[in-house]
Amino acid sequence: CLLLLLLLLFIPPLPTAVSSPETFAFDLASLSFRNLTLLGDSDLRSGAVALTRDSSVPSSSSGSFLFNLPIPFFDPSSNLSFSFSTRFSFSITNPSPGSPGDGLAFFVSDLSAFRGLFNSSSPSTNSSILAVEFDTRSGANHVGLDIGGLIPIKSSDLSPFAIELKSGKAITAWIEYLRDEKSLKVWAGNSSLKPERPVLSANFDLSRYFEHSMYVGFSASTEGGTEVHTIESWSFRTFGFPAIDGHRQSSHNISNGSWSAFPTSPVVDEGKSSHKMTVLCLGMVGLVFFGIALIMFAFMLVRKRMVSREGQQVILNGLRQFRYQELSSATKGFNVNRIVGAGAFGTVYRAVDPKTGTALAVKRSKKSHQSKNEFLAELSIIAGLRHKNLVQLQGWCSEKGELLLVYEFMPNGSLDKFLYSEADIGLSLALDWTKRYSVAVGIASALTYLHEECDQQVIHRDIKTSNIMLDGHFNARLGDFGLAKLLDHDKSPDSTLTAGTMGYLAPEYLQYGRATDKSDVYSYGVVILEVCCGRRPIEVKDGHANMLINLVDWVWGLYSKDRLIDAADQQLNGAFDVESMLRLLLIGLSCANPICTDRPSMRKVLQILDHEAEPIVVPKLKPSLTFNSSAPLALQDIVLDCYESQVSSKSSD
Known part of the structure; x- marks a missing residue:
């Protein structure tokens, strides 16, 4: 039963x-x-x-x-x-x-x-x-x-x-x-x-x-x-039910x-006044209990949804406020053996909720003013976001000088692990072409939601393979909103500092320090080329620090020679659909176009991936973009920074 x-x-x-x-x-x-x-x-x-x-x-x-x-x-x-x-x-x-x-x-x-x-x-x-x-x-x-x-x-x-x-x-x-x-x-x-x-x-x-x-x-x-x-x-x-009065129709929207x-016309029965009095009394008692319950519920809800931020309030929509002791216990005292990742924000631990047995990911911030600002920015943004291709925030904690975010746990980790694992070649084989194409569609859907379907536009600003997580079924989930900005639609954020990861940053973002939805599109294009080619955005050639290969330039070079299919990841051993591979490579190039006005919107990209629109025509030669002398970063600074980041990443592995 x-x-x-x-x-x-x-x-x-x-x-x-x-x-x-x-x-x-x-x-x-x-x-x-x-x-x-x-x-x-x-x-x-x-x-x-x-x-x-x-x-x-x-x-x-x-x-x-x-x-x-x-x-x-x-x-x-x-x-x-x-x-x-x-x-x-x-x-x-x-x-x-x-x-x-x-x-x-x-x-x-x-x-x-x-x-x-x-x-x-x-x-x-x-x-x-x-x-x-x-x-x-x-x-x-x-x-x-x-x-x-x-x-x-x-x-x-x-x-x-x-x-x-x-x-x-x-x-x-x-x-x-x-x-x-x-x-x-x-x-x-x-x-x-x-x-x-x-x-x-x-x-x-x-x-x-x-x-x-x-x-x-x-x-x-x-x-x-x-x-x-x-x-x-x-x-x-x-x-x-008979005798419904359609002239008194009323409707209310719910989500x-x-x-x-x-409602129909009122039914009056004077012979039931005693019954009505009983009903009225019961109704008043019910209202009293309802009022008490409503006050208690409102108090609990407000307590869960409010967190202090330098005298301001951050609304937390339906999130659980964890106690520090709960998260410490769930991570075995933040044991190093529970570490599953690390980034600019801090360290990520695998946790097990002692109440439910559910696996969680706990992001523990570095103790600095900057990381607290990132924590509050991430919290205020993602608390109101719900999409099947976004990593879902489960709760938060701010105690003992610690800032912690609690996410649903992604058992397959990040996308870059499967693309670039040198220790386990089987990881690359596990990410077959069907899964890779699904990743492209999933992230395009998530970005379409962030750019066009939210009440306020969200610019992610740090789209990269290490921020794309894979659940137990290899569905892609975009995470790490620590650098995201919440905007009114049709407005661009000005920033005096360029944030993000080298190799994924759009040229105009490096030039002016201004993030837009088009700069997110550029980063998405780089990720798509990584998915197709199995190569990092910037790689060192033969171990020489002064000889660097830019992925976008490399793929565009093959395309100009009518050899675009040669860019396909050799790890796939030819096990892919040629038409869909070419389609995805062209989408990657169109998104990584140096001229931001020529890049498609993420909705257009999603329509192309779903075969609802024709691919965008990509010029055979990569368009050139002229920088003025006030550029905040020189090209050599960019590539050296990327090279140093790769060396640091390998040494930490």
């Missing part, structure tokens, strides 16, 4: 009774904390909701989430209920197939269902709960209907429908209850097209199980296994989705 963990962290009480029924609908294209209440181990990951922890070690993990507004399901004055339908996509993956979990369930329940922990040893007897479960326990592969408890009253095997719940593939389900027909049907499929034949059909009058207002959501459990349950999309609506309420 499916384990449902519905542990109440914070759910506002049901509102007082209203005098008219309502229909209700929402469609969340991108789920967020503003729309949902997350319970147990569930968390938001790149626009989807993971209900259980991602762990290769068998453990008990349970989580739930629900839409955080109560939805009208039943009108007691007319003794009629609504019909409803829902559509959602989910996936069940398992790092250790020999250690299955329980599966997941969609539920409709009143508030009382959230007052405890329900499992197979203590089954729920709540009559106001409906659950449609997708069960994987003990090798099961079925869909079941639970009403008033956790024992399925009807189930159906999904194997005849060519559906394997534990395949890891996205599965779409449709659930529909029709009040007039007293029937509930479930459809499921491996595509977004609704099948003609339902996988489960049952005839029940659910009106007697519905309360006036109910909550809808999902729950999942591993119960000693390693399954990871993810809800990728979800829409829901109620319908079918990227919306819900709409359509």
Whole structure:
């Protein structure tokens, strides 16, 4: 039987009774904390909701989430209920197939269902709960209907429908209850097209199980296994109540989705004044408790979201404030054996959260005024950014003179490790052409989001292979926002100091010290050439410090001789698609064009990568750019700085 963990962290009480029924609908294209209440181990990951922890070690993990507004399901004055339908996509993956979990369930329940922990040893007897479960326990592969408890009253095997719940593939389900027909049907499929034949059909009058207002959501459990349950999309609506007054329609936006309420005319019944008085009293009591809970919740939220910065406030959107002792314990006292990286900001440690067992990356700053400024800049920017190709910030800490950022852990480390590892040639082989092309698309998507889709434009200023992380599936995540600048759109930041990494800096940025989205595009172009060629931006030829090879110049030289394909990384041994290799090399050159106005936007780059636009015409000869005498850095300073950085990097390895 499916384990449902519905542990109440914070759910506002049901509102007082209203005098008219309502229909209700929402469609969340991108789920967020503003729309949902997350319970147990569930968390938001790149626009989807993971209900259980991602762990290769068998453990008990349970989580739930629900839409955080109560939805009208039943009108007691007319003794009629609504019909409803829902559509959602989910996936069940398992790092250790020999250690299955329980599966997941969609539920409709009143508030009382959230007052405890329900499992197979203590089954729920709540009559106001409906659950449609997708069960994987003990090798099961079925869909079941639970009403008033956790024992399925009807189930159906999904194997005849060519559906394997534990395949890891996205599965779409449709659930529909029709009040007039007293029937509930479930459809499921491996595509977004609704099948003609339902996988489960049952005839029940659910009106007697519905309360006036109910909550809808999902729950999942591993119960000693390693399954990871993810809800990728979800829409829901109620319908079918008679005499809806369409002239009084009102709607409200919620994040990227919306819900709409359509109230009918008030129903007046003078014979129920005593009942109304009781309802009014209960409503007042509910409001008092709601007010107290709201104040406590607001206090906790403000405490988590505010950090001091020289008398100013930095808003932290939904981040966890860690205690120093927690992070010290999680890193074994910041043990040197836990170090996984180092940069200008400080040192990065691998940590294990003692509460959840989740792997984390803790960035510990150097103790200086400059690093504190970088810390606060990074914190204020990335706290509000959410994209599947950005490294997700989990929390922060500012205690004992320490500045620490806590990120989700990227098990495969940084991209440069796979491109340039001299100690382990197998790393280069692991990063095949398909993964490399996916990296290019992922970072282009992240930069399109930063440049064009945020409320304020974000210029990263330090795009390089060591700042591109790879998750467990080799998906690219752009990280390290320590040098990023938050801008109003169409405004350029002026800087008296050039920041970033030599070899990735655009010529105009070196000349004027002014970072723009076009300077990010240049850095992206250099990274793309690295991905294609397996070469660093600036390399020393035959060990001679005064003989340097610039990657952009080298590739452009081959292109001018119609030998562009010769730039392909020899480590690939020819195992790549020639057309996509040439496409990516040309994108790299067009982005690394010395003339900034000739570089494409990141949205244009993404369209080319997705074959939605034709590649940009790249001149055979590299365009020349004339510098004036006031350039802050000479070319020799640049290449020597890059050479010294490479020598320093190798010695630290």
